[in-house]
Amino acid sequence: MAHVIRQFYARGSIAEADTTLLRFTTLYSIGPRTAERAYNAGCRTLEDLTRQRSTVLSTHLGVVESLALLPDLVQKIPRAEVVQIADQIMHQLRAFLPQAFGTIAGSFRRGAPMSGDVDLVVTVDEDEVSPGDALARLVRELRASGRVTHTVSFARRTHAHSHTHGVVVAQLVYRATPTSVHRRVDIVFAARAQYGAALLGWTGSVLYERDLRRWARTRGYVFAATGVTRETDGALMSTPNEASV
Structure with a gap:
């Protein structure tokens, strides 16, 4: 999606295809790669995506229920x-x-x-x-x-x-x-x-989380939103607050 951001700053607008891809990523579990695959498969709307691809919503709630909820869930x-x-x-x-x-x-x-x-x-x-x-x-x-x-x-x-x-x-x-x-x-x-x-983990952007994981590895730890573990033996570290991370 980085090219979409660059395109916006360069042109002041986003191509229709990229607008569609960005819209797809508003659904649960739909990342940039899944969105691109869905677009290449012919999906052009969230309704197309819900009917043709397995999303978290459609898998757990069914296509009909998911489509009924979409108009609400896409609102900010x-x-x-x-x-x-x-x-x-x-x-x-x-x-x-x-x-x-x-x-x-x-x-x-x-x-x-x-x-x-x-x-x-x-x-x-x-x-x-x-x-x-x-x-x-x-x-x-x-x-x-x-x-x-x-x-x-x-x-x-x-x-x-x-x-x-x-x-x-x-x-x-x-x-x-x-x-x-x-x-x-x-x-x-x-x-x-x-x-x-x-x-x-649940606050940071994708880029922030990536940098945090890299930083942790330089110190011998593995960071995830589920906790910080020691790389050598997998022991869980106590992180009761953000400062302790």
């Missing part, structure tokens, strides 16, 4: 609504985990006036809390309240077979009120010892 989210959604989620989480806290990450944290989705990274100051179990309960309660309308995916990434370590991600479709537009929301529940790495 203003900062005030991002905060509203995050506040609602944290209120629901603190109802059963009072010590929980979280930070809005993604493009919102980088200062963007509008966001494509809401990325909320949460944790709790209790060592015995299972991130997977806690997030599963949170999603159930948000569904019961009517705010979560669809669960797109729920991925558990534990470390060393410990239920109290790991980073668990729920990709959801969310409505702040019954009449609100559907929004994409990713809730990232990290164990306290991995919160700093998760927050950095």
Whole structure:
């Protein structure tokens, strides 16, 4: 996509094909290469892409449901609504985990006036809390309240077979009120010892993450949004905050 950015600055506009490619990347799991393959296969709209290719939405929700949600999900989210959604989620989480806290990450944290989705990274100051179990309960309660309308995916990434370590991600479709537009929301529940790495990983741009991984390797570590490990033996390092990374 670098050539698209260069083209914009050189010409002041973007060719139709590149505009289509950029639009494709607004969908879950669609990166530049997948977008280009879809375009070469004849896809020209998000509807084409959803019908002809396996996207995260179409795989988990089905083509018909995905197409019904697309008009909402492609709309950008203003900062005030991002905060509203995050506040609602944290209120629901603190109802059963009072010590929980979280930070809005993604493009919102980088200062963007509008966001494509809401990325909320949460944790709790209790060592015995299972991130997977806690997030599963949170999603159930948000569904019961009517705010979560669809669960797109729920991925558990534990470390060393410990239920109290790991980073668990729920990709959801969310409505702040019954009449609100559907929004994409990713809730990232990290164990306290991995919160700093998760927050950095979900805040940074692709380029920032790449540079951070390179920097970590020069010091003998492997950085990922799921935690920092020692390269020699895979031991998980404690990164409870960003400064510790």
